[in-house]
Each structure stands twice: as C-alpha cells, then as structure tokens.
Amino acid sequence: MLRYGLEEQKLDTPKNTSSTLDEGANMFTYKLIEAEGNGSLFPYPEDEGIGVEYLLAEPKCNELVGDVLGFETLNPQKFFSVGDFSHGVENDQRKIDGDALDSNLTQEEEHASLEFLDGMLEGTEGVLQGMNKGPCCEDFLLDTKLADPVPNLEHGPCGGFSFGNLGLESPSSSFNGRDSGVKYMYNQNSSLHDNMTIHGLHDDFKNMFGGGTSIKDTQWLKLRISFGLQNLVELDNGLNLLKQGVTFNENEAKSNFSSSNEFCSSASISFSSVVNDKTVSGCQQVKNDSLQTLSSDDNRVGFCILDSGEKDLLVTQKRLRKPTRRYIEEASEQKGRYQSRKCAISYKRSKDKFPHVGSHEQHRQAGFGASSLDCQQEFFEGACIQVPFGLPVQEGCSKRNTSILGCQESEDCKDSGSLVPNEISEMEPFPAESQDDMSEDDCITIINTQKGRSRRKHHMLWTLSEVMKLIDGVSQYGVGRWTEIKRLLFSSSTHRTSVDLKDKWRNLLRASCTRLHNKREVEQGRKHASHQIPQSVLGRVRELALIYPYPRGRKSKDTCTPVVSPIPSSTGKLVPMSTAVKGHGGIMSKSFRVGWMAERVASCTSISSIFESNCL
DNA sequence: CTTAGGG
DNA sequence: CCCTAAG
Numbered sequence: 001m002l003r004y005g006l007e008e009q010k011l012d013t014p015k016n017t018s019s020t021l022d023e024g025a026n027m028f029t030y031k032l033i034e035a036e037g038n039g040s041l042f043p044y045p046e047d048e049g050i051g052v053e054y055l056l057a058e059p060k061c062n063e064l065v066g067d068v069l070g071f072e073t074l075n076p077q078k079f080f081s082v083g084d085f086s087h088g089v090e091n092d093q094r095k096i097d098g099d100a101l102d103s104n105l106t107q108e109e110e111h112a113s114l115e116f117l118d119g120m121l122e123g124t125e126g127v128l129q130g131m132n133k134g135p136c137c138e139d140f141l142l143d144t145k146l147a148d149p150v151p152n153l154e155h156g157p158c159g160g161f162s163f164g165n166l167g168l169e170s171p172s173s174s175f176n177g178r179d180s181g182v183k184y185m186y187n188q189n190s191s192l193h194d195n196m197t198i199h200g201l202h203d204d205f206k207n208m209f210g211g212g213t214s215i216k217d218t219q220w221l222k223l224r225i226s227f228g229l230q231n232l233v234e235l236d237n238g239l240n241l242l243k244q245g246v247t248f249n250e251n252e253a254k255s256n257f258s259s260s261n262e263f264c265s266s267a268s269i270s271f272s273s274v275v276n277d278k279t280v281s282g283c284q285q286v287k288n289d290s291l292q293t294l295s296s297d298d299n300r301v302g303f304c305i306l307d308s309g310e311k312d313l314l315v316t317q318k319r320l321r322k323p324t325r326r327y328i329e330e331a332s333e334q335k336g337r338y339q340s341r342k343c344a345i346s347y348k349r350s351k352d353k354f355p356h357v358g359s360h361e362q363h364r365q366a367g368f369g370a371s372s373l374d375c376q377q378e379f380f381e382g383a384c385i386q387v388p389f390g391l392p393v394q395e396g397c398s399k400r401n402t403s404i405l406g407c408q409e410s411e412d413c414k415d416s417g418s419l420v421p422n423e424i425s426e427m428e429p430f431p432a433e434s435q436d437d438m439s440e441d442d443c444i445t446i447i448n449t450q451k452g453r454s455r456r457k458h459h460m461l462w463t464l465s466e467v468m469k470l471i472d473g474v475s476q477y478g479v480g481r482w483t484e485i486k487r488l489l490f491s492s493s494t495h496r497t498s499v500d501l502k503d504k505w506r507n508l509l510r511a512s513c514t515r516l517h518n519k520r521e522v523e524q525g526r527k528h529a530s531h532q533i534p535q536s537v538l539g540r541v542r543e544l545a546l547i548y549p550y551p552r553g554r555k556s557k558d559t560c561t562p563v564v565s566p567i568p569s570s571t572g573k574l575v576p577m578s579t580a581v582k583g584h585g586g587i588m589s590k591s592f593r594v595g596w597m598a599e600r601v602a603s604c605t606s607i608s609s610i611f612e613s614n615c616l
Numbered sequence: 617c618t619t620a621g622g623g
Numbered sequence: 624c625c626c627t628a629a630g
Contacts, residue, residue, distance in 0.1 A: 459624070483618060
C-alpha cells in the first residue's frame with residue numbers, strides 16, 4: 001500500500017498542455033510531499049520522490065487525472081489530495097497525465113480502457129440528475145480542513161482489507177454478508193494479485209463487472225478489479241450506514257464529507273459501477289435514495305465510511321478520463337488526413353493564404369504555391385479526361401478566382417468547396433446563361449503543358465449577344481476597363497473573365513479591321529471566324545476603336561497598327577492615338593467623349609475614313 | 617489584382 | 624484561350 005500526498009503548487013497558473021491533452025486542459029503542478037508504503041508501482045517508493053513535481057489535470061473539473069483512483073486524505077490540512085497511483089508512471093517524465101499512466105497499454109487496451117470507463121460512467125447519468133454542480137476543490141480544501149487527520153493505517157498486503165480476505169470468485173456475495181468494519185483499503189501489491197494469471201484476472205474482471213475484457217495488461221486488470229472491490233466495499237459500508245439510520249447534520253456532513261463536484265460524480269460512479277453488476281443491481285433504488293439523502297443538504301454529496309465509529313475520512317474519486325495522448329494524436333492524425341484530403345479538394349479557397357511570391361508573380365502561379373502543389377499534383381494526376389465545359393453558374397462572384405482550372409471551374413465551385421475531380425467530370429454541362437445561347441459549340445480539350453501538368457483549354461464561342469454586351473460595355477466604360485465591364489455587364493457570365501473580354505475585343509477589332517482592309521480575302525479565308533458577327537456590329541466596333549484605340553502601343557507589323565494618328569489635333573500636331581487617349585485618363589466622361597468625338601468627326605469626312613486611316 | 621500583349 | 628510581363 002502506498003499513499004502519497006500531493007501539494008498543489010500553482011493553482012492560479014495552470015500550465016497549458018494543449019499539445020498533449022485536450023484543448024484548454026489546464027494542468028496544475030503538484031509536488032509530492034509525502035509518500036508512505038512501498039509502492040512498487042509508484043515510481044518513487046518511500047521518500048525518494050518527495051519534492052518531485054507532477055502535472056495533474058485541473059482536479060476541479062471532473063476530469064480524470066490519468067488513472068488516479070481512490071483518493072485518501074493523508075493530511076487534509078496540508079495536502080490537496082492524496083491517493084494511490086497504481087499504474088505505471090513514466091519515471092523519466094515524472095509527469096502524470098492520462099497518457100503517461102497508460103503508456104504501457106497498447107492501443108487496443110487503451111480503447112478498451114476508455115470503453116470500460118465510459119461504461120462505468122453511463123450508469124451515473126440518472127444518478128447525477130438533479131444534482132447541482134457542487135463546489136469544487138476550494139470547498140474540498142475548506143472542508144477537509146475541518147476533518148481530523150487520518151490516523152495511520154496499516155499498510156501492506158495483510159493490513160486491513162485485501163484481496164486475500166475476499167472471495168474473488170464471488171465478490172459481491174462476499175461483501176453482502178460483511179459488516180461495516182472493513183477498512184477501506186485496497187492494495188494492488190497483494191501477493192494474490194502477483195500470483196494471479198491473466199486468466200484469473202480476466203475471470204475476476206468478468207465477475208466484477210459482468211463482462212469480459214480483452215485487455216491483457218495485468219496492471220490494468222488489477223487496478224480495475226481493485227477499484228471494483230473498492231466500490232463494493234464503499235457500497236456495502238454506505239448501505240449499512242444508511243440502513244443503520246445514520247443521519248448527518250450539515251456540520252457533520254461538512255466535516256466528514258469532502259464535498260466537491262468531483263466527489264459527486266465519483267460517488268455516483270462508484271455506485272453505478274456496482275449497480276451495473278447484476279449481482280447487486282437490486283440495490284439501485286436504495287443507492288439512489290441514499291444519494292438523495294446525502295445530497296439533501298446544499299447538494300453536497302460525499303461518501304463516508306465509518307470504521308467502527310472512527311471518523312476516517314474516506315474519499316473515493318473516479319474522474320472522467322481524459323483522452324490519452326495517443327488517442328488525441330490519432331484523432332488529430334485522422335483530422336489531418338481529412339484536412340489533407342480537403343486540401344486537395346478545396347485548395348482554391350485558401351488561395352489567399354498562399355504567400356505572394358512577388359508583385360509580378362502570376363496569380364495562376366500563385367495558385368501553385370508550395371503549400372498546395374502536392375495536393376494539386378495529386379489532384380491532376382492522370383488528366384486525360386474529357387470534362388464538360390459548362391458548369392453551374394453562381395451569381396455574385398465578386399472575386400475572380402485564380403486557379404489553374406481557370407475561371408470557370410474555380411468560380412463555379414466556389415460555393416461547394418468540396419468539388420472533387422470526380423464531381424467535376426460528373427457534372428453535366430449547364431445550359432447557357434439565360435439570355436445567351438452558346439452552349440451548343442462548347443467544347444473543351446485537355447492539353448499538356450511542358451511542365452507535365454495538364455490544363456484545360458476552353459473554347460467557348462462568343463455569341464452575338466455577348467459581343468453586343470461587350471461593345472456596349474466598351475462604349476460605356478471605355479477600352480481597358482475590362483474588370484469593370486466584366487463586373488457590370490458580365491457578372492452572370494462566369495466563364496468570361498476580364499481577360500476574355502479584352503481578348504475578344506482585340507479579336508473584334510482585328511476582325512473588323514481586316515475585313516475593311518481586305519474584304520474579299522477575309523470573307524474567303526476567315527469567314528468562319530466572324531461570319532456570325534454582322535457588319536453592323538463590326539461597324540460599331542470600328543467606331544469604338546476610333547474613340548478608344550486598342551491595343552495601345554500597336555506595333556507596325558500588325559495590319560491595323562498605325563502608330564500615329566493621322567487625325568490632326570486641335571493644335572495641328574500629329575498626336576499618337578495612345579497618347580491622346582491616355583491623356584484623357586483612360587476613360588472619359590460621356591460628355592467629354594462626345595465632345596472629343598465631335599471634334600474628331602468634324603475634322604474628318606467620316607468615321608470610317610478615320611478608321612480606315614487608322615488601319616492603313 | 618488588373619491590364620496589355622504575345623503566342 | 625493561355626500565358627507572361629508590367630504596373
């Protein structure tokens with residue numbers, strides 16, 4: 001038998017151990033200030049471990065600190081808590097937490113342990129109902145100070161209650177006939193234990209808890225069996241106590257009961273663990289009544305066992321078990337895996353988190369940031385798939401999504417966030433936007449880049465309505481305001497990006513120019529390119545091209561790229577078209593544009609003449 | 617990010 | 624339509 005005393009060191013400065021325990025789990029430092037007995041299971045027998053600091057989970061939150069079972073008040077005036085660590089503590093770390101105590105357990109055993117504890121807790125819910133959360137450790141300290149110091153107890157296998165005195169084959173029956181004169185002691189170092197085989201322990205376990213266990217850890221089995229026996233002793237004594245009509249006034253209760261929230265649950269757990277046993281299930285009602293009786297005063301519940309009238313403060317505790325480190329790591333690992341997969345799925349959503357390589361870095365390249373590259377490679381493995389071009393359109397895509405998938409897929413899946421490749425390939429082409437009919441010629445091909453990755457080459461023909469919208473946009477906002485045009489006129493056309501508008505306008509300009517330049521040649525050779533665009537529309541493009549010359553900085557090699565405008569300015573000088581436009585700040589007010597246009601028109605015979613001179 | 621421009 | 628440079 002080993003008893004120890006832990007002195008709380010820093011109650012107000014809990015240590016953050018979120019890395020190993022639950023998030024927000026507060027750990028408190030305790031110093032071992034006293035130890036008795038030859039606890040071979042305890043890393044520091046006798047006084048060797050005195051002064052060693054331990055980390056314990058905050059005891060006031062009903063959290064199980066490792067496998068700390070059975071607290072005894074060794075010196076209630078001095079110790080915060082005492083107890084018996086009976087499972088292997090990591091000697092090196094000298095840290096007590098849910099993981100260290102179970103460090104010897106395999107994963108399977110740990111899960112079984114958790115299930116075991118959960119099962120014991122299940123039966124307590126009903127008992128706990130109606131109980132207010134009691135005071136916590138402060139009250140415990142306060143209360144325990146009123147209690148008399150615990151007299152020295154006999155220790156060792158033969159002292160007090162030990163397994164040798166019990167019929168393990170039928171523990172409950174052994175207890176039933178007992179009186180309350182049993183000292184509350186349990187001993188994991190019992191010679192009986194040491195000599196018992198795994199099978200014997202399993203049998204005892206089954207007898208104790210009504211179910212078998214696959215756990216082969218003898219220490220664990222001993223611990224649980226001991227705990228179960230302890231509960232039986234407590235129950236037995238408690239029931240005898242109640243049957244004897246023992247009543248408590250408040251002061252007595254305070255002096256004898258260590259009332260704390262934990263103790264509420266611990267007592268209940270102790271009950272339930274026995275209640276769950278079929279052999280004593282008949283006592284449930286009695287126990288519930290007893291609990292109610294005990295909790296009648298300010299909801300404080302304790303469990304007291306009087307030993308031959310002697311006022312021994314006997315406190316049992318069983319706290320909720322914290323997940324072990326391995327358990328947490330497994331969970332986090334799975335979570336990580338999930339998130340990793342999620343990265344491959346919705347990496348586009350986190351594009352803003354990618355570090356900007358540089359101001360000149362392309363947004364598409366940024367989409368291939370290092371953090372997402374692996375995922376994307378996985379994403380696009382084996383990319384020779386035919387993917388329908390159209391995808392459902394979402395309105396209100398304020399920001400252009402920039403990924404290698406291109407605007408269309410990116411924007412279309414912006415809300416789903418979980419768009420996986422399969423879903424992409426399985427998606428049906430969406431009908432063209434309501435006001436446009438342009439889906440019949442849609443096609444998409446997969447091409448491979450030099451880098452080995454594949455990208456999709458979209459080819460969506462521009463419809464006349466789109467062209468008209470573009471022309472309207474250019475006439476309204478000017479050339480170069482592609483983003484604005486896109487936002488205001490093509491907000492519903494998610495597949496048309498501002499770059500697309502720019503490209504289309506350039507193509508329109510080129511088409512209109514070349515047609516004017518060599519009408520027959522154009523009609524023969526490029527009839528397919530612009531046969532859908534009426535001449536009237538091209539004429540309007542030409543008009544706008546005069547107002548908003550584009551592209552700027554035309555090169556002479558182009559057929560319609562005169563560098564200098566032939567139109568004389570008001571000063572009589574030849575002003576480069578680009579300069580003239582840029583000098584107006586890119587976009588001109590409508591009134592100014594009208595005036596500017598009128599000026600130009602006035603100096604020329606016709607708009608077409610201006611244009612033709614431009615395209616010469 | 618937006619635009620211009622080459623391919 | 625893609626890609627890059629430039630601002």
